[in-house]
Amino acid sequence: MNKIKDIARPGDPLPILSGHVSNGRFERVLRAGHFAVTTEIAPPDSSDPREVLIRARLFDGYVDAINATDGSGAHCHMSSLAVCAILTRVGYSPIIQISCRDRNRIAIQGDILGAAALGVCNVLSLTGDDVSAGDHPSAKPVFDLDSVSLLGTIKIMRDEARFLSGRPLDSAPNLFLGSTINPFVPPVRNRVDQLAKKIKAGAQYIQSQYCFDLDLLKPFMKRAVDEGLTNDCFILIGVGILASARTARWLRENVPGVHIPDDIIDRLEASKDQKTEARKISVELMQKIKEIEGVSGIHVMAYKQEKHVAEVVKQSGILAGRQPWAPQRTEVEIKE
Amino acid sequence: MYQVRLWSTRHSRSMERLYEIMNPAVLLFLRCMTRILGRRLDRPVTAIERTMKGFLFDCQMCGDCVLSKTGMSCPMNCPKTMRNGPCGGVRANGMCEVKPDMRCVWVEAWAGAKDMTSGGDIKQVQFLLDYRDKGKSSWLKVARDE
Numbered sequence: 001m002n003k004i005k006d007i008a009r010p011g012d013p014l015p016i017l018s019g020h021v022s023n024g025r026f027e028r029v030l031r032a033g034h035f036a037v038t039t040e041i042a043p044p045d046s047s048d049p050r051e052v053l054i055r056a057r058l059f060d061g062y063v064d065a066i067n068a069t070d071g072s073g074a075h076c077h078m079s080s081l082a083v084c085a086i087l088t089r090v091g092y093s094p095i096i097q098i099s100c101r102d103r104n105r106i107a108i109q110g111d112i113l114g115a116a117a118l119g120v121c122n123v124l125s126l127t128g129d130d131v132s133a134g135d136h137p138s139a140k141p142v143f144d145l146d147s148v149s150l151l152g153t154i155k156i157m158r159d160e161a162r163f164l165s166g167r168p169l170d171s172a173p174n175l176f177l178g179s180t181i182n183p184f185v186p187p188v189r190n191r192v193d194q195l196a197k198k199i200k201a202g203a204q205y206i207q208s209q210y211c212f213d214l215d216l217l218k219p220f221m222k223r224a225v226d227e228g229l230t231n232d233c234f235i236l237i238g239v240g241i242l243a244s245a246r247t248a249r250w251l252r253e254n255v256p257g258v259h260i261p262d263d264i265i266d267r268l269e270a271s272k273d274q275k276t277e278a279r280k281i282s283v284e285l286m287q288k289i290k291e292i293e294g295v296s297g298i299h300v301m302a303y304k305q306e307k308h309v310a311e312v313v314k315q316s317g318i319l320a321g322r323q324p325w326a327p328q329r330t331e332v333e334i335k336e
Numbered sequence: 337m338y339q340v341r342l343w344s345t346r347h348s349r350s351m352e353r354l355y356e357i358m359n360p361a362v363l364l365f366l367r368c369m370t371r372i373l374g375r376r377l378d379r380p381v382t383a384i385e386r387t388m389k390g391f392l393f394d395c396q397m398c399g400d401c402v403l404s405k406t407g408m409s410c411p412m413n414c415p416k417t418m419r420n421g422p423c424g425g426v427r428a429n430g431m432c433e434v435k436p437d438m439r440c441v442w443v444e445a446w447a448g449a450k451d452m453t454s455g456g457d458i459k460q461v462q463f464l465l466d467y468r469d470k471g472k473s474s475w476l477k478v479a480r481d482e
Contacts, residue, residue, distance in 0.1 A: 105464065127423050129433075130416060130425075130434040146417075146419060149419065149462070186428070187440075193458075194422070197459060256426075257426065
C-alpha cells in the first residue's frame with residue numbers, strides 16, 4: 001500500500017497523480033489500495049449553509065467522501081450541487097449525485113461543469129426514483145438520460161473535452177466517475193451484466209444499495225471478480241444503520257429496491273435494545289463484507305442515524321487504524 | 337395490450353426469426369418505394385409500423401427501435417424510459433417499482449434476450465435518444481440510412 005500525501009488546504013485542488021482522472025482525495029485513497037469508507041449527507045430543507053456543515057461534521061475523521069443526494073426519494077431538498085459547493089469550501093471531498101429525473105442533457109452538462117469548477121472531484125450517476133415516490137407526485141418526470149447514458153455523457157465531457165453536441169470545452173471537468181448497483185433485486189442473475197454495462201459506459205467506482213443479505217452479495221461479487229470487473233472498477237458495498245425492527249419493515253415495504261431478510265428483522269425484534277442491536281448488525285456486516293474478495297470499501301447509509309456513523313465505523317475496525325482527512329476546525333466556526 | 341406484449345417477449349426467439357426473415361425484404365421494398373414516392377411514403381408506413389408494433393410490443397414510437405437488442409421488450413414502456421435498465425427499484429416479485437401491476441420491462445428484456453441468438457446484444461450500451469425522431473418510423477430511418 002502506498003502512503004497518501006495530503007497537502008490540501010481548503011479550496012486548493014490537489015495535483016492529479018499519474019493514472020488518476022481527478023484531483024480528488026477519494027480516488028487517491030482507492031487507488032492507493034486502502035479500504036475506503038463513504039457516507040451520505042441528507043441535504044437540509046433550509047437555505048442556511050451551516051446546516052450542511054453541522055451535518056458533515058458528524059463524519060469527521062471516519063469517512064473518505066460524502067455523497068450529497070440529489071432529491072432522494074423524489075423529495076425536494078437543498079440541491080446536491082449547492083451542498084457539494086459548501087463542503088468543498090472547507091476542504092471536504094464530496095460526491096455529487098446526479099439523478100436523471102429532474103434535468104435534461106442541457107441542464108446536467110451545465111451542472112457537471114459547474115460542479116468541477118466548484119472543486120467537486122467525484123460524481124455519482126443515478127437514474128433516480130420516479131416522481132411518484134416523492135412529495136411532488138404531480139411533477140413532470142424528465143428522464144432524458146438514464147444512469148448509463150449519463151456516465152457516457154460525463155466521460156465524453158472529461159475525456160474528449162466536448163459537449164454532447166460536439167462543441168469544445170475550454171477546460172474539461174476532471175471527475176472520478178461512479179454509479180450504483182443493486183445486486184439484491186430481480187433480475188438478480190443479470191445484475192453483474194448490468195455492472196459490466198456501467199463499467200463499459202465509464203463507471204470507475206460503484207456504490208451499492210443497502211446490503212443486508214450476504215448470501216446474495218457473495219455470488220454477485222464472485223462473478224464480478226471472475227469476469228475481471230473488479231480490475232477496472234472499485235466496488236463499495238452499501239451498509240445501512242437501522243433504528244428498529246419497525247423502521248426495517250417500513251423501509252422494506254416503502255422504499256423501492258430495499259431488500260432486508262426476515263432473519264435481520266427477527267433478530268432486531270428479539271433483542272431488548274433494538275437500537276444497539278441494529279448498530280451491532282451494521283458493525284458485523286461491515287466486517288464480513290470487508291473480507292469478501294473484490295470489495296474496495298463500504299458506503300454507509302444512515303438516514304436519521306447519522307450521529308452513529310462514526311461510532312459504527314470505529315467499532316468495525318474497517319479503517320484498520322487509518323484516519324481519513326477532516327478539516328481543521330480553526331477556519332470555520334460552527335455554532336450548533 | 338399488456339398481455340400481448342408479455343406474449344411477444346416470451347416468444348422472443350420466434351419474433352427474432354420473423355424479424356430475420358422479414359427485415360431484408362421490408363427494407364428492400366421500402367428503399368424502392370422511397371425512390372418512387374419519396375416523403376409521401378412516411379405517413380402510411382409510420383401508421384403501419386405504429387399499428388403492428390403497437391399491437392405486439394406496446395411500441396411507443398421512439399423512432400430508434402432497439403427491440404432486437406432488448407429481448408423484444410420495448411424499453412420505452414419503462415416509466416423512466418430507461419434504455420439501459422433495469423433500475424435498482426425492481427420489486428422482489430419482478431414487478432415495476434412505479435407500476436406495481438406491470439412486470440419490469442427490463443426483467444422481461446433480460447429473460448427474452450436469453451432465448452435469442454443475438455441475445456448478447458442486450459449488453460451493448462444504448463446511448464442517447466434523439467427526441468426529434470419521436471413519432472417517426474424506425475423502419476424508414478433504417479431503410480434510408482438516416
